[in-house]
Amino acid sequence: MSQQTVLVIDDERDIRELLTITLGRMDLKVDAVGTVAEARHALGERSYDLCFTDMRLPDGSGQEVIELIAAEHPDTPVAMITAYGNVDAAVTALKAGAFDFVSKPVDIQMLRRLVRTALKLAEEKRSGAGAGSAATHSSDRLIGDSAVMQQVRSTIGKLARNQAPVYIAGESGVGKELVARLIHEQGPRATGPFVPVNCGAIPSELMESEFFGHRKGSFTGAGADKEGLFQAAHGGTLFLDEVAELPLHMQVKLLRAIQEKAVRPIGAREEVAVDVRILSATHKNLAALVDQSQFRQDLFYRINVIELRVPPLRERRGDVSLLADFVLRQLAAKSKSESGAVRLLPEARQALEEYDFPGNVRELENILERAVAMCDGDRIDTTDLMLPQRPPRQSADTAAAMHTHHHAQSGVTQLGSAPSAPPAPAPSSELPLDDYISNLERTAIMKALEESRYNKTAAARKLGITFRALRYKLKKLGID
Template sequence: MPTPQLTILAVDDEPNMRRLLEISLRQAGYRALSAGNSREALEIIQQQQIDLVLSDLHMPGMNGLQLLGTLRKVHEHLPFIMVTAQGEIKTAVEAMKLGASDYILRPFELETLEVAIEKALAIKRMQQENTFFRETQLPDVTGLIGNSPAMHSLKQMIQQVAPERATVFIVGETGTGKELVAKALHEASPRKSALFVAVNCAAIPAEMLESELFGHEKGAFTGAIKERIGKFELASGGTLFLDEITEMPIQLQSKLLRVLQENVVEKLGSNRQIPLDVRVVAATNRDPIQAVQEGKLREDLYYRLNVVQLQLPPLRERRDDIGLLADFFAGKRQQRLSEQARLCLQQYAWPGNVRELENILERAAILAGQQPIQAQHLPADISQHPSETATETASAAESNMLSIPRTTEAMEKRLITQALETCQGNKTKAARLLEISERSLWNKLNQYGLR
């Protein structure tokens, strides 16, 4: 049940619809206000704290789109949901581009309204958190923490590449921050005022990914009960980030190549071409050349994506940044590190890279309570003594375990095994803990014979 303090303003020129919206909102647990036109709505917003606006499209005088445009000049992040009639999908797309949080089609169920509101309010919370994070925590405009030579080189490349429209292929191990780099490219580009849309190709079932990317018309397939805007169309004017591109079905890659070459998209069930202005950034945690050889990535698509390639260094190759990152993550929880804990973090191999460091420090901060984080608050394989680490390193050198593929495989096996033990064999929970898709987890279980 949402908190009663949240106030939602319903704007509609029809008295019966206003009354219905007020009743529905109160049933959902919100404080409901109403306005009969856009001018009245603007006066209420100026006088009171409004958490979300729910507005009809067609109203005399200033319509819903004009109200949205006026609000965005003053209230950049005020959640706004547009109510439109069936067959007005073009107007809904325009509303989304102007900054609407969502749209719903008449007639709608109360549950549909509640879901749209909860989603819009969640997006607002994330925007507020991101704004705070960007303005008070990040040390530079790219949002990337690190002063090592590798990070200086990466930041310089981002600044050089960002103004261009050329596609970018980000290559890096799991947890190195590929999406953060993609966002940095977007924020440093002329497209920063438009949408940054991220799609994890491994997290979406193969049969749904095409519709997710390109959209579909109503009735295009069984279950297509209404028209859907694809991520390409939604990102037009901005940036589309395709994460884990090598997990995309090979037959869909050919359609993606055509979209990239012609800068147009066709929704499923339609032959109408929609022109696009999208900057595409793709990413993978695989060796892309090896992925091509294994048939995971079309060679022609690889060359189309690989106009500019950004290689993200693993954390073990920029140890000078570990202290900065550790202080940053600990500081987010108003914590600090003891020197002993800091030394342990510096000596660890970090197979899960920055993401692993963040998760471990979050756990350590919880265990430490109000005290500084000590070595005993870290996992046992991190808090071991320096002499033990040195012995392991020497042993690894003798057995050729300095081989990155072998070491990575061993670390992945250990992390997967630990996650499954922690989650008592539940694959869905283990995948969530490992921050990979369940499909990727099953692939790795088969690859390493851990099933």
């Protein structure tokens, strides 16, 4: 196998010599030049496995070099060398197609890790392996033949080939974490860890310890050293889900960790270098939060180098049927059903395709899991789906007059139609529809259980549902 080659472009002689020596010790052949013109000439003479370029050059900018390589040598990863703390330059370079960036003064260990990752990526690109095979392995989990989903899959493949931070935007339930996993799995970090963290689930006072770790005795209760999420994701990907939930004091610390590629555990004297790719997501409008001073603009620009929008399910209705069949097969496999997957009747399938799914794919999964429990046999009909029907806006008097009518029309609320069942409050802006339906179900089930002296079989018969459906609802509603 021929020796791999690296092109270094920097007008500072010391930097050129440092990189030449360091890369030479990694058994790499190095060509070092000091201008854009010399870089163009070198790139015209031979192909390189990796390129480093300074941002500012005597006869131009590193931006020109990045754009040239992206256009004429797309298989060559290029890393930008930036001044210490120059976030704007790094972001600009990543948006232009740079693989990653290195800050001056150059950290040798960080440089070596970057080189190994970049060379692995270049080799996979040229051989057609790695990202491609990972895509084949994983793409079946991102279900959908619609044009928008084909575009999402294509974009994931492109994003997997660099190290730029990606911001994944989309409503709750669209599958943002799955998209993040696919970006990780199809890239050169696939063998490293994928560490997802829900930023809204960590108490504010524990955030610094959770993200950066702590040393034994650094605070009350710190009985041993603990590594943080950044250290756990070293060599891989850290996925910051619901990043908008980060309090402002943690946004500052997170920005520094991303910029410096290092963290300082609580109680530690020195920083620890970390090699982590950052992917983030939220269902909120992050740009609007920046305008409202609820999210730092500098952090927003740093994590939002590239934005990938995942469409809601209502924008790809043609995929609903495929997704439904996939979910039903998964449920059958999970339950180890001998008869195979439960099937949708045509009218039930049509009802799903016409439904808006405010909860997106996650809501579809929940609806089908419930329907499998509710249906008789191996067929799901429209009533088994129990799709919520939001009532039209109306006055309080009209709502009261229509209360009984709503009970009669809803497949769910029929469970609450026992003559002596106490009325539940009509849904309002203060009481979401899901809570309203749950209250009706709970009232009807408790009434039936009391009347049947807690004989579940008799209670199910009284409610007009199967014993399996009642058992499912008892578990769902937390009724012991």
